[in-house]
Amino acid sequence: MKPIRYGIVGVGFVGPHHVEAVRRLGFVEIVAVADATLEIARRKADQLRVPRAYGSYEQLVADPDIDVVDIATPTWLHHPVAVAAIAKGKHVIVDKPMAVTSAQAREMRDAARTAGVVNAVTFNYRYHPMVQQARLMIARGDIGAVRFVHGQYLQEWLLYETDFSWRLEPDKAGAACVIGDAGAHWYDLAQHLTGQRIVSVLADLNTAIKVRKKPLGQWREAFAADSGGKTEDFPVQVDDLSSLLVRFDNGAVGNFFASQVCAGHKNDLRIEINGSKESLAWVQERPEELWLGRRGAPNCTLLKEPETLAPEARQYAALPGGHGEGWPDAFKNLMRNVLAFIAEGRDPATADGVQFARFEEGYRVACIIDAILKSHRAGSRWVDVDYESKT
Secondary structure, three states: OOOEEEEEEEOOOOOHHHHHHHHOOOOOEEEEEEEOOOOHHHHHHHHHHEEEOOOOHHHHOOOOOOOEEEEOHHHEEEEHHHHHHHOEEEEEOOOOOOOOHHHHHHHHHHHHHHHOOOEEEEHHHHOHHHHHHHHHHHHOOOOOEEEEEEEEEEOOOOOOOOOOHHOOHHHHOOOOOOOOHHHHHHHHHHHHHHOOOOEEEEEEEEOOOEEEEEEEOOOOOOOOOOOOOEEEEOOOOOOOOOEEEEEEEEOOOOEEEEEEEOOOOOOEEEEEEEEEOEEEEOOOOOOEEEEOOOOOOEEEEOOOOHHHOHHHHHHHOOOOOOOOOOHHHHHHHHHHHHHHHOOOOOOOOOOOOOOOOOOHHHHHHHHHHHHHHHHHHOOOOOOOOOOOOOO
8 A cells, every 4th residue: 555645634622533543554644734823733733743734724735745634623614624625636534524514515525526536524433343243233134124223322511501612603513513413423323334324304402501601712622621711691502402203214213312411421322223133232332342132032242352243343353352442443443444445546436345434425414414404493393304316
């Protein structure tokens, strides 16, 4: 494989984790970081031991030494950075959710297709070994026909009125908050595991904290606690406590609950799939376990033991059984799949067996979020997801 030269735009909360995952691969040269100002970028570059720092994304995407641009900025910048990078012929990785609107996501998808560049969205939960094992078991019919898919994504980091994030501002993150941001992971996971598409939704979006204290004159990164200082009242227009019913194209049904105001829930992503023969469930906070539910035989929990996994799932386990692998390792697996694809010179338009979510999948999730908002505004009625031409 040829060496890959990598630059990242945005090094707040998640950006350094992207860099750490990429650095572990061994065949990628991390060339530069860019952030809102040159001062911030230089500080972050020094912390991460990256040689170049840029005070704007335009400067980074213009760097001829960079092959791949990784976009880990707040959501409202995903579209302009991606479009600029694609125009320079760069391959692009974008953090989820892909864009503020489905129209932006569609433009990004179409631009990447036209340019022929590799494009990916960071749905990182796909890349746990036990998630891959579950997907293979469902595909080969172990649990029978999929009937019911349900789960949750509960967190606590916006529990208090003094908790604040740009994710609460519609112009920066979109009109859906927890149901769009955290929810994006669940919609992708449900469809990736089952091989089915969500085709209609019924949504009930709620706002538990209707007025929050927004910090004045300071930027607060995701998950950062209130550090004092002056604030102003901020009327919240987006959801922080929501529920959703879904229907899949094979006739299966499902439900999903999402909130960031549930005390004690740190990163509580769960999914359970009930089939005509068996059930299975995966919990993100216990990623090395896969629960199997059976009638007429004991329920059991499969543990991450590479020798017992299907070969396709085994490649995602880098360590022997009993050696814990979790969130950072799944991110490393994601970056390996994308960057090795680029290093091997594969064509995103013709390659078979692509093992990462592309802009097409990110666009489809954006369409689901559109339908969720439409359902809620219509008084919580069933709404079909409009996937445009479905290509």
